[in-house]
Amino acid sequence: MPSAPFSAPRAAAAASGPTVAIDIGGTKIAGALVHPDGTMTATTRRPTPRGADADGVMAAVAEVVADLSASPLWASAQRCGIGSAGPVDTSRGTVSPVNIGAWRDFPVQERVVAELAARGADLPTVLAGDGVAMTAAEHWLGAARGHANALCMVVSTGVGGGLILNNQLHPGPTGNAGHIGHISVAFDGEPCACGGHGCVESIASGTAIARWAREQGWTPSGAAANGGGRNGAGGASGGRDATAAGVAVAAAEGDPIALAAFDRAGRALAAAIAATATLVETDIAVIGGGVAAAGDTLFAPIRSHLAAYATLSFVKDIQVVPAMLGTHAGLIGAAAAASMLLPSPSSQPSAL
Numbered sequence: 001m002p003s004a005p006f007s008a009p010r011a012a013a014a015a016s017g018p019t020v021a022i023d024i025g026g027t028k029i030a031g032a033l034v035h036p037d038g039t040m041t042a043t044t045r046r047p048t049p050r051g052a053d054a055d056g057v058m059a060a061v062a063e064v065v066a067d068l069s070a071s072p073l074w075a076s077a078q079r080c081g082i083g084s085a086g087p088v089d090t091s092r093g094t095v096s097p098v099n100i101g102a103w104r105d106f107p108v109q110e111r112v113v114a115e116l117a118a119r120g121a122d123l124p125t126v127l128a129g130d131g132v133a134m135t136a137a138e139h140w141l142g143a144a145r146g147h148a149n150a151l152c153m154v155v156s157t158g159v160g161g162g163l164i165l166n167n168q169l170h171p172g173p174t175g176n177a178g179h180i181g182h183i184s185v186a187f188d189g190e191p192c193a194c195g196g197h198g199c200v201e202s203i204a205s206g207t208a209i210a211r212w213a214r215e216q217g218w219t220p221s222g223a224a225a226n227g228g229g230r231n232g233a234g235g236a237s238g239g240r241d242a243t244a245a246g247v248a249v250a251a252a253e254g255d256p257i258a259l260a261a262f263d264r265a266g267r268a269l270a271a272a273i274a275a276t277a278t279l280v281e282t283d284i285a286v287i288g289g290g291v292a293a294a295g296d297t298l299f300a301p302i303r304s305h306l307a308a309y310a311t312l313s314f315v316k317d318i319q320v321v322p323a324m325l326g327t328h329a330g331l332i333g334a335a336a337a338a339s340m341l342l343p344s345p346s347s348q349p350s351a352l
Contacts, residue, residue, distance in 0.1 A: 017076030019338050020068060020123065022061065022112065023330030024048075024084040025130070026099025031064035033073055034335035038141050042071035043331075054102045061108070062115050069119040080125040081338030082112055083133030083330050086160070090127045090175030098158070126338045130154065131178065132171045133333030134288060134323070135162030139169070140336040142324040143286045151273065151282045152323070153180055155298075156289035159201040159269075165280060169340040178276075181205070185271040200272045204265035206244035206291045212264065213247045218257040220246045248294035262294065266301025273302070274309035277318045288323025295322075 018033035018041070029048055032040040044067035046060040068074060085097035093109030109127045116123050128136070135144070135152035144150035144164060153161040159181030163170040170177050181201035182194050189198020202208055220242045250258035273285045291298060302320050310316050325332055 016078045018073055018078070019335040020065075020077050020080040020116070020121070021331040021334040021338070022064060022080070022082045023130075023133070023334055024061065024082065024095070024097070024100075024108070025330065026085055026097065029060050029064055030331055031068050032331045032335075033068060033071055033077065034331060038332065040328075040331060041073065042068050044068065048100060052102055054106055057100060057102050058106075058108075058111055061112065065112070065115040065119060069121070074119070074121065077121055077123060079338045079342050080112065080116060080121075080123045081133075081334035081336070082109060082125065082127045083130050083334035083337065084108060084127065086129040086131070086176075088127060088129040088175045090129075090171060091173055093127055095127070124338075124342045126341045127175065128171060128334065128337040128341075129160065129162075129175050130330065130333075131160030132162035132169065132175060133337050134325075134329045135164060135178065135286075135333070136169050136336035136340055137325050137329040137333030138286045138288070138323055139164045139167075141332060142329070143321045144284055147282075147284045149280065149282045150284045150286060151178065151180065151276050152286040152288070153269075154289040155204060155206070155269070155287055155291040157205060157207055159205050159289075163276075163280065163282070165282075169337060171337075171341070180272050180276060183272045183275060185268045185275075200268050203268040204291075206289075209244040209261050209265050209291065210242060210247055213250075213257055213261040214242065216257045216260070218247065218250065218255065218261070220250075244291050244294075248291075248297050251294070251297045262297050263301045265291075266298060267305040269298075270302045270305035271309050273318065273320065274306060274315060277310060277315040278312060281314055282318065284319045284321065286321055286323050288326070288329065292322055 018035045021032050021034045023030040028045050030045040032043040034040050044064055046063050049056050049060055084095045088095050094105045095108050096104045113125050131154050134154055138144040138152045148167045150164040161178045161180040163178035182199045184198045186198025192199035192202040247258045247261055251262050310318055
């Protein structure tokens, strides 16, 4: 994790105490005290409960808060940031994560505030979707650092994102601004789960890449009987899995269908990046998430297709780069979003 000195706009937060950061996802609920230099202490995590009701999932969040409150630095905490899988509605403080079925319009912000207060921390608290949190993290300590206007994206099971405009995080009224996955890039495209047609997510998500490749006749030849490895290049037997990770391995080996699947995804992402840059004049697009782990298999077609879409003088030089913070982005991003969106203790706007 980068530890370079923070820039002048962030200096106002330098004298403050840590930020309580909570990262809520479908597999784990994590917490940390994040300090103004980006270091984390008191890190803790719990598995996201499976088969539990809404209160059962919240109980795991409460355990994370309890762990953090045991830190000797707890009393000096200044604010709290919650990053959560979405959909989110930050205007109401609610979440309905696709991968946490027990939470639908769940008032997570109110419940976390109550847990903080029960442990002696009456802290201002902000909720951010995971794409917005990742954007805040990459702007503070990652690949978008130093860029006043940036688009950051998470390309994984879905496609999400967020925007930095004039050095400010721009979440929008409900926290969903920058949700690039649901820009339509194919007018007559297939239906998307959101109800639209031809959305980026329906073409470029890991799920969509794997589905399209299989529909074209690609098979994960040699895949292990257990389905292969779910996180990378296959199972212990050396076979490929049937997910986008397996398609990426096949593409790297020159499989024409796998290459075409990533070229198609790259074209959709390039069109959306160019449209966003044209609309708000971002000069960098940062891409993270599991599909981005494919490296040049994904980035090369994006950059190639950008030449056909980003043609105006003020967008033709947009950079497309991989995210830097990886698994740290959730907690770092929750803290960064809190510091960017909440007033500093002196009531002056500040960012980490």
